Amino acid sequence: MTTKVTVPGKKSLTTTLEISKAIKAYYGGVKAAKAEGKPVIWSYGLIPREIFHAMEAPVLYLEHLPMVLAAKQLSGRYMQVAEEEGLSRDVCAFHRCFAGCAVADERDPYLDNLFVPPDLIVATNLPCMSETKSFLLTADHYDCPYYFMDTPINTWGKEIPDYAIEYFSGQLRGALDFMAEFGYTVDEDKLKEAVRLSKKLVLLWEEIDECRKAVPTPMTSVDGFTACYPLVQLPGTEIGVSIYERLLEELKGKVERKEGVLDDEKLRLLWVGVPPVYNMGLLNYVEKYGAVVVKSTVEYLAGGAYDPAIMDAGRPLESLANKALVDIINPTSQNMVDFIVKSARDFRVDGIIGVVKRTCGLLPGYLRLIKDAVYEQVGVPSTIFDLDGLDIREYDDPSSKANLDSFIETLLASKRR
Amino acid sequence: MGAIDTMRGVFDNPRQIIEDWKGKGKKVVGYRCVYVPEEIIHAAGMLPYPAFGTPEPIKKADSYFQPCACEFVRNIFDLALDGKFSFLDSMVLCNTCDAIRHLHGMWKTYVDSTPCYMLNNPQKMHDESGFKFYRHELDKFKAVMEELSGNKVTDESLQKSITLYNETRRLLKELNELRNREAPPLSGSESLRISMAAMLMPKEDANPLLKQVIEEVKTRDVEDVDGPRVLITGSIIDNPTLIELVEEMGGVVVSDDLCTSTKYYWHEIKPNDDPMDALVRFHMERSVCACTHPSEDRYDYLQELIREFNVEGVIYFNIKYCHPFVYESAIFKNELEEETPLLVLEADHSLSGLGQLKTRVQAFIEML
Numbered sequence: 001m002t003t004k005v006t007v008p009g010k011k012s013l014t015t016t017l018e019i020s021k022a023i024k025a026y027y028g029g030v031k032a033a034k035a036e037g038k039p040v041i042w043s044y045g046l047i048p049r050e051i052f053h054a055m056e057a058p059v060l061y062l063e064h065l066p067m068v069l070a071a072k073q074l075s076g077r078y079m080q081v082a083e084e085e086g087l088s089r090d091v092c093a094f095h096r097c098f099a100g101c102a103v104a105d106e107r108d109p110y111l112d113n114l115f116v117p118p119d120l121i122v123a124t125n126l127p128c129m130s131e132t133k134s135f136l137l138t139a140d141h142y143d144c145p146y147y148f149m150d151t152p153i154n155t156w157g158k159e160i161p162d163y164a165i166e167y168f169s170g171q172l173r174g175a176l177d178f179m180a181e182f183g184y185t186v187d188e189d190k191l192k193e194a195v196r197l198s199k200k201l202v203l204l205w206e207e208i209d210e211c212r213k214a215v216p217t218p219m220t221s222v223d224g225f226t227a228c229y230p231l232v233q234l235p236g237t238e239i240g241v242s243i244y245e246r247l248l249e250e251l252k253g254k255v256e257r258k259e260g261v262l263d264d265e266k267l268r269l270l271w272v273g274v275p276p277v278y279n280m281g282l283l284n285y286v287e288k289y290g291a292v293v294v295k296s297t298v299e300y301l302a303g304g305a306y307d308p309a310i311m312d313a314g315r316p317l318e319s320l321a322n323k324a325l326v327d328i329i330n331p332t333s334q335n336m337v338d339f340i341v342k343s344a345r346d347f348r349v350d351g352i353i354g355v356v357k358r359t360c361g362l363l364p365g366y367l368r369l370i371k372d373a374v375y376e377q378v379g380v381p382s383t384i385f386d387l388d389g390l391d392i393r394e395y396d397d398p399s400s401k402a403n404l405d406s407f408i409e410t411l412l413a414s415k416r417r
Numbered sequence: 418m419g420a421i422d423t424m425r426g427v428f429d430n431p432r433q434i435i436e437d438w439k440g441k442g443k444k445v446v447g448y449r450c451v452y453v454p455e456e457i458i459h460a461a462g463m464l465p466y467p468a469f470g471t472p473e474p475i476k477k478a479d480s481y482f483q484p485c486a487c488e489f490v491r492n493i494f495d496l497a498l499d500g501k502f503s504f505l506d507s508m509v510l511c512n513t514c515d516a517i518r519h520l521h522g523m524w525k526t527y528v529d530s531t532p533c534y535m536l537n538n539p540q541k542m543h544d545e546s547g548f549k550f551y552r553h554e555l556d557k558f559k560a561v562m563e564e565l566s567g568n569k570v571t572d573e574s575l576q577k578s579i580t581l582y583n584e585t586r587r588l589l590k591e592l593n594e595l596r597n598r599e600a601p602p603l604s605g606s607e608s609l610r611i612s613m614a615a616m617l618m619p620k621e622d623a624n625p626l627l628k629q630v631i632e633e634v635k636t637r638d639v640e641d642v643d644g645p646r647v648l649i650t651g652s653i654i655d656n657p658t659l660i661e662l663v664e665e666m667g668g669v670v671v672s673d674d675l676c677t678s679t680k681y682y683w684h685e686i687k688p689n690d691d692p693m694d695a696l697v698r699f700h701m702e703r704s705v706c707a708c709t710h711p712s713e714d715r716y717d718y719l720q721e722l723i724r725e726f727n728v729e730g731v732i733y734f735n736i737k738y739c740h741p742f743v744y745e746s747a748i749f750k751n752e753l754e755e756e757t758p759l760l761v762l763e764a765d766h767s768l769s770g771l772g773q774l775k776t777r778v779q780a781f782i783e784m785l
Contacts, residue, residue, distance in 0.1 A: 086747050087744075088747070090743065091740060128740075129740040130740055133707070133744035133745060133748060137744075140748065148710045150539045150541035152539065155537050161553075163550060167546055170546040171541075356485065358485045360485070361738075362519075364486040364519070365482060368482070
């Protein structure tokens with residue numbers, strides 16, 4: 001039987017609480033732009049957001065709105081709307097939720113405050129197939145123009161060849177030309193500035209990560225889940241940089257004072273996959289064992305896990321193309337696996353919790369590779385279980401907790417030996 | 418034995434083809450799917466071999482892929498883990514869907530017997546910058562095939578391969594045209610078997626046989642049929658069971674839009690002095706798969722088939738978790754239904770819930 005015992009996540013940092021205000025302000029800004037008659041764009045996160053910020057264009061991002069709704073336990077309602085419209089329950093929960101928001105005849109007041117219909121759509125096929133097609137449903141519904149950018153998969157690893165960068169920067173240029181038809185032109189200097197700020201943001205995030213590697217860690221992934229907002233949504237902006245400067249300051253203070261999330265940190269865990277956004281308290285649940293989720297891959301949902309040296313403000317589009325192609329979430333698998341192995345090592349984790357969102361096209365093909373690679377290279381064990389981080393209708397609280405209990409008890413027993 | 422029986426024999430036991438080919442000391446390169454340019458493999462003196470699945474239950478692959486990954490891909494991987502593809506000297510995949518992308522990572526890591534290559538084909542069609550990118554990718558692929566085979570792929574050898582493969586396409590299409598008759602002399606399930614056999618065989622052998630098959634089919638005595646004319650589209654069907662089911666229920670499967678059939682042969686490679694350029698354009702000017710863009714191309718192509726074959730009902734078959742086609746069916750549904758009755762089916766690749774499908778197919782055929 002499915003039980004719905006959910007608890008919000010416990011945040012411990014002042015700066016992450018501030019980020020919630022920034023999120024609210026962002027959606028408010030999109031609403032205001034629409035009211036002023038500006039065309040609103042719908043897009044997806046792996047299209048480098050710096051281009052939108054450089055144009056000061058109001059954009060709703062497909063992966064963020066469902067997360068916000070899930071946090072309010074509203075996402076399932078809109079997934080159901082999409083299902084009733086004929087979208088299979090087996091397609092990505094993010095896309096189903098967004099499509100449901102788009103086609104719903106009625107929206108509850110909370111969503112109404114965030115939702116703005118699209119005037120144009122900019123889509124891509126990275127990181128998964130759902131990107132390619134799901135926006136077509138909404139483009140059809142709103143009868144609005146749609147631009148598709150082809151993103152090559154990364155078959156090269158960490159060094160992307162020039163011809164691939166040329167191709168994808170051409171796709172970006174095409175998107176800029178498309179948006180120019182709606183009055184959004186990009187000033188080259190602003191684009192360069194966006195790339196400079198984006199690089200600064202990632203460098204700050206790296207410093208933040210360094211603080212989080214401390215034992216005891218000063219920050220859990222519950223905070224990390226909110227703290228990644230600027231990395232994912234605000235690269236190329238001053239506000240993103242200023243939030244991270246404050247976050248870094250706060251964390252440095254905690255590290256100096258040796259102030260951890262837990263006084264007695266017994267286990268450090270890495271979360272792979274989308275956590276239960278409607279029940280982030282599950283990440284705190286492990287704390288009763290002296291365990292802390294120090295990091296989560298969802299913090300890198302759309303950017304951040306790349307070498308900032310590739311960002312050259314003198315070549316803005318090429319830099320952004322390189323960033324998108326080398327992103328760990330770009331298939332095929334090796335960059336993601338290498339990144340998680342490195343994270344497990346750097347964050348000195350004792351175990352990995354991998355959760356499978358049944359409808360995800362990406363993670364089901366990664367988890368076994370991750371599990372084996374992390375164990376072979378770092379000696380860290382993993383547990384993998386089903387958990388749809390967005391769809392509360394599929395959530396089974398006792399089963400999720402039982403999986404965590406048995407894994408952590410095994411880790412603790414192993415430590416005692 | 419007639420040519421049709423011979424091809425059926427190939428479909429039932431493709432292993433013999435491999436043994437004959439390997440007996441000559443030549444290599445075999447597996448591939449998945451129709452966006453892999455077989456002509457380059459052939460021009461390098463190797464046999465391109467389409468990796469099909471089986472209806473067998475999955476044994477090992479589910480401990481690697483999560484069960485929510487496409488069952489067809491899990492099936493292919495299961496066969497690979499079980500050594501069923503160990504005769505392949507290489508496996509080539511291309512950028513079509515999430516599951517295939519991940520198959521590459523899994524294969525490289527866990528299948529020791531056979532190296533795996535990923536061809537990075539763009540999914541946006543008709544895009545000149547994509548042509549340039551894809552040319553780089555094809556040049557790289559050609560070099561890999563040359564190294565594997567030890568043979569140089571020259572413009573001349575490639576032109577010859579293109580001519581040969583175009584003839585296969587032309588013959589399969591000619592055979593398919595016979596299904597357009599008021600009383601088709603070839604059933605949908607027979608047609609699928611022949612098409613898949615032709616895909617499996619060396620084309621030097623397949624083409625003369627196909628000519629005989631066409632003659633045999635043309636001269637068949639055919640009884641009048643009164644069932645509705647049906648087209649099947651959607652995810653890969655590499656087993657005639659579903660088509661046979663439709664035919665048993667009284668449907669006349671006059672055409673299809675499947676990668677084991679019409680998608681493989683509907684378009685020909687256009688003549689070009691530069692054969693590599695011909696291949697680039699061929700693969701980037703035909704939107705036969707739901708993974709490609711723009712979708713309108715696919716829709717127009719489907720409508721062309723519906724019109725040309727006087728189709729009265731469309732069955733859209735989606736393998737569970739085959740995201741490209743699951744989305745596409747939702748996108749096309751309303752528009753298709755305006756003109757042609759449509760049945761969307763979702764099932765496992767192994768068709769484990771055949772009883773339930775039967776009820777739905779029967780109701781659809783009766784409704785038509």
